[in-house]
Amino acid sequence: MISAKQYQKKIILKYKKTTRKKGYRTEKNFYPFRQLIACVYCKKNMWIAPSTGARPYLYARCGTKRCERSKKSIRIKVVLDYLYSFFSEGLNFSEHEYRKYLEKIKVILEKKHEELQRQCLNKQGVLNQLTHEINERSLKIIHIEEDSPIYRANEKKILELQAEASSLENDIKKNKI
Numbered sequence: 001m002i003s004a005k006q007y008q009k010k011i012i013l014k015y016k017k018t019t020r021k022k023g024y025r026t027e028k029n030f031y032p033f034r035q036l037i038a039c040v041y042c043k044k045n046m047w048i049a050p051s052t053g054a055r056p057y058l059y060a061r062c063g064t065k066r067c068e069r070s071k072k073s074i075r076i077k078v079v080l081d082y083l084y085s086f087f088s089e090g091l092n093f094s095e096h097e098y099r100k101y102l103e104k105i106k107v108i109l110e111k112k113h114e115e116l117q118r119q120c121l122n123k124q125g126v127l128n129q130l131t132h133e134i135n136e137r138s139l140k141i142i143h144i145e146e147d148s149p150i151y152r153a154n155e156k157k158i159l160e161l162q163a164e165a166s167s168l169e170n171d172i173k174k175n176k177i
Ligand SMILES: [Zn+2]
Pocket: 039, 040, 041, 042, 043, 044, 062, 063, 064, 067, 068, 069
């Protein structure tokens, strides 16, 4: 049995091959899980597509306008992890047990989403502070003589802060998907 992560890699590779060959996304493209994943909230089928970026993840997305789902998309990996844990407990689920399990998963996913949002907010706070410090230092540095040790130290610090800020920005972007 392959792990959820390996499987995800495999399907993304397959997806990439299909899109590259055709040059554009058509109905005929390979979408694993298409019409197999329904939104827990509105019960409609979810869209399946990979995210853009250097390392794409496969996502299921709810396209229902009035759906009360707070986070519109979910990584397929999360669905796979759920399935793996579901089946690892055997196949003797009654419908009632299955529903209970589904409710539990719903709560877990909501919590996970909240946690991610909280992390995002924290990071945004740190980023704001960093941006403020970068601005302050940049304003001060113009009054310092170039090539002086203080100037160089400040310049170095500004570059470090900028690198830190851009890595935070990336983190925030990733979590917002
Ligand atoms: Zn929905």
